[in-house]
Amino acid sequence: MAEETRERLLAAAQTLFAERGFHGTSLAHVAGALGLTKQALLYHFKRKEELYGEVLRRISARLLGVVRGAQEAQGPDAVEALTEVILALHRASQRDPQVTRIVLRELLDNHARAASAKDWYLRPLLDEITALLRACPGQSRASFAEAFALTYQLLGAVEYFAASGETLRGMYGEAAMAEVAAAYPKALRRQIQRLAAAG
Amino acid sequence: MAEETRERLLAAAQTLFAERGFHGTSLAHVAGALGLTKQALLYHFKRKEELYGEVLRRISARLLGVVRGAQEAQGPDAVEALTEVILALHRASQRDPQVTRIVLRELLDNHARAASAKDWYLRPLLDEITALLRACPGQSRASFAEAFALTYQLLGAVEYFAASGETLRGMYGEAAMAEVAAAYPKALRRQIQRLAAAG
DNA sequence: GAGCGCACTTACCGATCGGTAAGGGCTCAA
DNA sequence: TTGAGCCCTTACCGATCGGTAAGTGCGCTC
Numbered sequence: 506m507a508e509e510t511r512e513r514l515l516a517a518a519q520t521l522f523a524e525r526g527f528h529g530t531s532l533a534h535v536a537g538a539l540g541l542t543k544q545a546l547l548y549h550f551k552r553k554e555e556l557y558g559e560v561l562r563r564i565s566a567r568l569l570g571v572v573r574g575a576q577e578a579q580g581p582d583a584v585e586a587l588t589e590v591i592l593a594l595h596r597a598s599q600r601d602p603q604v605t606r607i608v609l610r611e612l613l614d615n616h617a618r619a620a621s622a623k624d625w626y627l628r629p630l631l632d633e634i635t636a637l638l639r640a641c642p643g644q645s646r647a648s649f650a651e652a653f654a655l656t657y658q659l660l661g662a663v664e665y666f667a668a669s670g671e672t673l674r675g676m677y678g679e680a681a682m683a684e685v686a687a688a689y690p691k692a693l694r695r696q697i698q699r700l701a702a703a704g
Numbered sequence: 705m706a707e708e709t710r711e712r713l714l715a716a717a718q719t720l721f722a723e724r725g726f727h728g729t730s731l732a733h734v735a736g737a738l739g740l741t742k743q744a745l746l747y748h749f750k751r752k753e754e755l756y757g758e759v760l761r762r763i764s765a766r767l768l769g770v771v772r773g774a775q776e777a778q779g780p781d782a783v784e785a786l787t788e789v790i791l792a793l794h795r796a797s798q799r800d801p802q803v804t805r806i807v808l809r810e811l812l813d814n815h816a817r818a819a820s821a822k823d824w825y826l827r828p829l830l831d832e833i834t835a836l837l838r839a840c841p842g843q844s845r846a847s848f849a850e851a852f853a854l855t856y857q858l859l860g861a862v863e864y865f866a867a868s869g870e871t872l873r874g875m876y877g878e879a880a881m882a883e884v885a886a887a888y889p890k891a892l893r894r895q896i897q898r899l900a901a902a903g
Numbered sequence: 904g905a906g907c908g909c910a911c912t913t914a915c916c917g918a919t920c921g922g923t924a925a926g927g928g929c930t931c932a933a
Numbered sequence: 934t935t936g937a938g939c940c941c942t943t944a945c946c947g948a949t950c951g952g953t954a955a956g957t958g959c960g961c962t963c
Contacts, residue, residue, distance in 0.1 A: 510940080531920065541941075543922090612868055650886070657864065658891060662860040669811055688852075692850065692853040732949085732951095744910075
């Protein structure tokens with residue numbers, strides 16, 4: 506079946522793009538991961554950019570799903586919803602660091618392209634978190650810029666940590682980093698509560 | 705003079721590595737930025753890795769200089785010193801986003817290599833910030849893991865924002881992002897004071 | 904002014920890149 | 934039994950990659 510091969514190719518491509526980036530990943534390498542030739546890959550995706558674009562599209566849909574899901578699981582309380590959204594992003598990024606890696610790479614590689622695209626694929630995510638933040642009692646009088654700065658601090662804290670995971674484990678050891686990983690969501694939660702609470 | 709050419713090659717290489725990554729940067733491209741052939745570059749640096757390594761070495765030395773400088777400019781007050789260190793890193797990353805981009809790329813590309821290197825070139829930076837944090841009254845009873853989590857949240861907030869600058873400007877416009885950039889150090893300062901203060 | 908070495912060139916190498924062209928084997932319908 | 938179409942193959946293309954080998958011109962020393 507073509508559909509199954511397509512899925513497996515996309516999975517292999519996601520792994521390799523995350524690991525080695527767009528330039529560092531060859532079509533032959535992706536196809537080889539399934540025991541196929543690169544022409545089999547080119548049969549399913551006409552160009553390398555098409556393959557990459559499809560990987561990105563699925564990632565962005567999935568991230569948005571994480572955010573929406575966390576948001577809906579909570580009631581209308583903005584602080585709780587914001588907390589759950591950030592923690593859900595943190596959990597997702599820890600469970601599957603590939604996604605974080607690719608998002609970061611996209612930020613680095615295609616900042617020129619992304620800059621001209623008003624509708625960057627992560628923008629809905631940013632806008633939703635910022636809106637949630639401004640709905641919190643502690644930030645009710647915050648300007649867009651102030652709320653956005655806080656959004657980015659939260660997002661940066663989540664994503665940067667996820668991207669660093671493997672390096673940190675190598676540096677400090679598995680045990681020490683397990684402790685840090687346990688402390689991380691608690692610290693995130695505390696930070697959100699401090700800045701979201703009234704007063 | 706050889707030394708001057710070497711410096712200019714390193715500067716060009718830094719720009720291109722930041723922009724397109726290790727795999728996406730060719731020796732011919734770096735040399736071409738100076739109007740030279742790639743063999744001129746290979747005369748000064750025997751291998752591509754040697755060029756890249758030298759760029760990394762200078763960046764790490766410079767970052768450590770920023771941290772040490774900010775630390776020494778302050779008195780023995782840990783909260784003030786920590787604040788100044790983080791803000792100095794923020795200013796440096798805003799002034800010269802290339803450095804941030806390369807550090808992030810290194811995190812993504814060489815996590816396997818970096819993981820086996822116990823002395824990753826950014827480790828002193830992490831350790832110093834963590835030590836500063838634990839010297840703050842609000843964190844005096846924090847474990848290493850707890851303090852390290854906070855360190856990484858601060859660092860992530862600084863670096864992720866710097867790496868995103870160009871994309872964000874393209875998405876939200878120059879004016880809006882100028883406001884955010886103005887709000888950012890204030891938000892960082894507030895966050896540090898909240899978590900570092902006694903109580 | 905002959906010789907020497909520094910800084911750089913042209914010429915070339917094999918490997919690998921993304922992508923095209925053409926064909927082969929398989930299934931299934933008529 | 935034949936023909937169509939799907940999925941994948943081998944064969945090949947020009948461009949570009951990092952890197953080697955062998956000069957070349959220029960300035961300096963003796």
